[in-house]
Amino acid sequence: MIHEAALVEFYEKGFKEASMRNIAERGGMTAGNLYRYFKSKEDLFCDVISPAYHKIIELTKSENLDLNHPEEGYRFIEYIANQLIAINQVHRTELLILMEGSEGTRFEGGVAEITTLLEDKFKHNIFPKRKENALVNEEDVFFVHVLATNIIEGMKHIMKHCEDEKKMGKLIQQFIYYHFHDILKRII
Numbered sequence: 130m131i132h133e134a135a136l137v138e139f140y141e142k143g144f145k146e147a148s149m150r151n152i153a154e155r156g157g158m159t160a161g162n163l164y165r166y167f168k169s170k171e172d173l174f175c176d177v178i179s180p181a182y183h184k185i186i187e188l189t190k191s192e193n194l195d196l197n198h199p200e201e202g203y204r205f206i207e208y209i210a211n212q213l214i215a216i217n218q219v220h221r222t223e224l225l226i227l228m229e230g231s232e233g234t235r236f237e238g239g240v241a242e243i244t245t246l247l248e249d250k251f252k253h254n255i256f257p258k259r260k261e262n263a264l265v266n267e268e269d270v271f272f273v274h275v276l277a278t279n280i281i282e283g284m285k286h287i288m289k290h291c292e293d294e295k296k297m298g299k300l301i302q303q304f305i306y307y308h309f310h311d312i313l314k315r316i317i
Contacts, residue, residue, distance in 0.1 A: 130156045130157060131152070131156045131158075131163065131166060131167075131173075132176075132177060133155075133156075134152050134153075134154075134155035134156035135147075135152050135156075135173050135174070135176075135177045136177060136222050136223070136226070137155060138151050138152045138155060139174060139177060139178075139226045139230055140222050140225065140226055140230065142230070143226070143229065143230030143231075143232060144170070144171075144174050144226075144230055144231055144232060144233050144234050145232055145233045147170065147174075149163055149164070149170050149173070152173065171233075171234055171235070174231075174234050174236075175234070175235065175236070177223060177226075178223050178226060178227050178231065178234075178236055180220065180223070181216065181219075181220035181223035181224050181227060182223075182227055182236060182239055184216045184220065185216065185224070185243055186242075186243065186246065188209070188212050188213070188216065189243060189246035189247055189250060190246065191208070191209070191212070205309075207302075209305055209309075210301050210302040210305040210306070213284065213301050213305070214294075214297070214298045214301050214302075217288055217297065217301070218294060221288060224288060225285075225288060225289060227239050227240070228240055228285050229285075229289075240281060240285075243281060244274075244277045244278055244281050245277075247277040247280060247281065248273050248274055248277040251273045251276060251277060252273055276308070279308075280304075280308055283304055284301070284304070287300045287301060287304060
């Protein structure tokens with residue numbers, strides 16, 4: 130009950146504008162009683178957001194992409210798309226709060242952290258295939274950043290504007306496929 134009430138409040142107002150009193154009222158209790166369970170608004174926010182955040186972090190650390198074997202690349206693309214769909218089905222609201230309503234919390238830099246992890250994945254799985262396991266130049270480093278940012282922003286846009294799970298699943302699969310299909314041929 131508290132979790133659902135907090136989700137609604139944080140989704141509608143973001144962390145900064147959310148109120149423990151409103152969360153307590155939505156949850157059918159007093160603010161004093163809510164503080165027995167959570168010492169602060171940030172403790173409650175972390176409890177609500179952490180599961181979704183950690184699933185995304187785990188996904189960015191998942192198996193490596195083997196671009197030398199196209200069938201492995203396609204399997205990886207499908208795996209990432211399916212994992213994103215599954216995480217979104219369970220944690221859509223939490224992910225949207227993380228991306229747009231976490232200012233003032235320890236998760237405020239969460240999207241930037243996820244983007245950096247994605248950049249690292251690209252640096253170690255895509256660009257090493259180009260030249261002796263290193264990024265070629267400053268433009269490549271910048272390109273990796275732009276690519277990672279584009280993927281994060283695109284996923285955020287899909288999640289925010291598509292509530293139908295089937296349509297969202299198709300869009301996520303298309304989006305991931307678009308970015309990773311034959312990526313080596315497209316970046317060389």
